[in-house]
Amino acid sequence: MTDESPQPSPAPLARRLVAEFLGTGLLVAIVVGSGIAASQLSPEDVGLQLLENSLATTLGLAVLIAVFAPLSGAHFNPVVSLADWWLSRRSGDPGFAVRDVAPYAAAQVLGAIAGAVLANAMFDVPAAIATTMRATPSTLLAEVVATAGLVLVIFALVRSGNARIIPAAVGAYIGAAYWFTSSTSFANPAVTIGRIFSDTFAGIAPASVLPFLVAQLVGAVIGVVLVSFLFPVHAAATERDWSKVPAEVAK
Amino acid sequence: MTDESPQPSPAPLARRLVAEFLGTGLLVAIVVGSGIAASQLSPEDVGLQLLENSLATTLGLAVLIAVFAPLSGAHFNPVVSLADWWLSRRSGDPGFAVRDVAPYAAAQVLGAIAGAVLANAMFDVPAAIATTMRATPSTLLAEVVATAGLVLVIFALVRSGNARIIPAAVGAYIGAAYWFTSSTSFANPAVTIGRIFSDTFAGIAPASVLPFLVAQLVGAVIGVVLVSFLFPVHAAATERDWSKVPAEVAK
């Protein structure tokens, strides 16, 4: 998601899937690992644990997006892949192909599970299914808001020509969303599934997962609608530097 | 507030008002929501609560400005809209029209109230009018300083050709102002009114609101005077890259 995107010739799918696997895996390793460290080292204040957990995620997520965006787009998130396909569908450039959505989602989910397993191993925590129940009406509302906001942030920046700041912006958004939502902002079906596999600070019990996924999908739809209304393609075009718009789009 | 501003053809007013409504609403949801989370999770240290609250706001506000600035200017604040109109009044480009100030302010206030209601809902907190009295001579002085500083930061960066860093700078400024002012830096009439509608960490009792608004207006006037003295238009022109100044301004 640097100035070079859309890339003239994208990397082969296999390499892009490895990038999505690694990126999502390291993201979950950061979320789960820093959660374990925080709860071990700051046992007396849950807020301090969440502060440590959220700051580590803010910093680490921004770096992961910067590293992998030139290769795979750094989605790390099935609803971002879906939204990318939908929103780029009618634009002049090739965009993200619908046939890539399912492989991307698979790589993301597998990566997320591997990341949780890696975090357990690094902290010598026994593998176990998480037992933290998280789904309530208010946390599900929070997941809707968190995911809608995530989709809005990413694609508003894309459409207004500011994609180069997406790594920092998404890291910062998630860092804030840990705090302003009651769910601590999962906002990502792959990461939600991965976090089943560590019964620690950042874990989520399987019974809470399906409601979370539904809420995230609803949020993604709201986010896509907001982007489409606020940043319709032709408006985005007028707001960017015309000299950089490809001829086939500018006509 | 990216390189593209001033935009060749601004978005229709309706879309810009939706942007101001959403941006101000999400800002208040961040301030109020992270305040609720912080006070629930770190019950023993008010400073730690404010640290959590202020870091979430720093990160979230920067993102919101980056997202909405290309569309509406990302004012989220009636005194910023007023100052933008006043300071762009005599410049060569069209600037922010005086007829847009009132609709912007209305969208901001409604958004702020909606944001507080949303935060209450996400945390399952009952709707209630805030009871935290905040107006004292020292906090009112603090609001004057905080608002003057905010106006100075925004329009100094605009006039010196550094508008592209306004998202990060305003987020950082507010993050610091939470701490260096005794009022925790409201600095925004719309947000102040919105924060009436949550009787939680970030709430403000109605009786404190009018004094806060007056202090904010005084601060805004001081900020405008400072900007006008320190960065008079012709000086700003000499300080920027002449090759980028439109011909009609450079003559």
Added chain:
Amino acid sequence: MTDESPQPSPAPLARRLVAEFLGTGLLVAIVVGSGIAASQLSPEDVGLQLLENSLATTLGLAVLIAVFAPLSGAHFNPVVSLADWWLSRRSGDPGFAVRDVAPYAAAQVLGAIAGAVLANAMFDVPAAIATTMRATPSTLLAEVVATAGLVLVIFALVRSGNARIIPAAVGAYIGAAYWFTSSTSFANPAVTIGRIFSDTFAGIAPASVLPFLVAQLVGAVIGVVLVSFLFPVHAAATERDWSKVPAEVAK
């Protein structure tokens, strides 16, 4: 300290002095004010107080430099003014004139005192001379290191053509130096004098001031020597984009 510097025609001295007065004043208001808030709100852990104080300063200082650099250079510090004069003395461009050093220093010291008074007023703290003794052999060594590092950071970035990141870099450097030095890194004679005037968390007793100033001067000299050795002018020239070097320097 943006791309536009060196400015084709600098602002009049009076306006630059107002900028140095305001910038140094707000810097001290941030340091002292956030120190008061931190010690009041987190009474049980001095480290947490310093974390709050240092993060507020990191954010606030970066913003102040970004705001005032295009106008006055945003020195806010007599040893930076001295180093700027000395290091620009022999370069092709006019640089910072020796006749401006004393007025700058006066504006900085007056601003620093005003900033401490303002912080006291915002927090309703009675005016008093600080009583915190700070000078020991190890804190004086720390001030030497902190000031040498500050001068090195600023002028290494200037000479390698990266002046545009000075606001963020100096904010971050001071944020780190709060922690890695035993003195909490004053590194600034004007700010040191200003901090006499608040008997609070960030205050310094008058008896400790002279040793601190001497240590800061020694550090500044070391910093200038390091810059001169590591980044001699001709090396800086080869490291920057030749196409942007003015003809009179490139020959």
Added chain:
Amino acid sequence: MTDESPQPSPAPLARRLVAEFLGTGLLVAIVVGSGIAASQLSPEDVGLQLLENSLATTLGLAVLIAVFAPLSGAHFNPVVSLADWWLSRRSGDPGFAVRDVAPYAAAQVLGAIAGAVLANAMFDVPAAIATTMRATPSTLLAEVVATAGLVLVIFALVRSGNARIIPAAVGAYIGAAYWFTSSTSFANPAVTIGRIFSDTFAGIAPASVLPFLVAQLVGAVIGVVLVSFLFPVHAAATERDWSKVPAEVAK
């Protein structure tokens, strides 16, 4: 590691070695010094100590890289020097010469030791060999992950044309890695050796050092393999702006 690299004519080796000595020394002074301050000031919560320690390192490391990168590349780390040589071996430009690896490593190790001694002196802590045992199977796995990630971050950004953000990205990466690894992420043989020389928060007992170094080398190899697979040179070339690729590489 700014836009100017690869430099048309690099600085003499002696100056580059001084840069590596100073940069690594200041890095260890930051890590050790902030660790001492944190453990003294926040005695009751190890997590809070690590938060203070990691934030100071995040900020300070980013600044050090920005300062020294235009001169020496700002490796501060023997495995980064090794990886830089290996990965630039076959590219069109001269790259980092194999004959410079050993002198760089020596300067880094000496700097790291000096930095620990300096931190001890600034905090008036007696010189002593560290006694903190750190090597366990899980922390060694963590060092493998941390070092592989560090190498991947640096050279992915180099190869995708985003080297200008390396200072912020590496600072952020290490800040996250403090938390998501169980070893607190040494990821650097020179720094590991330096941290022997302070028996404080950030120290490491000599008996743990060799296992850590082996793990770091293994991690570096994994990182190099990942970079070579994900960002092969010709792919990196297609992903960057062709107009900026030197003719000899683009053919």
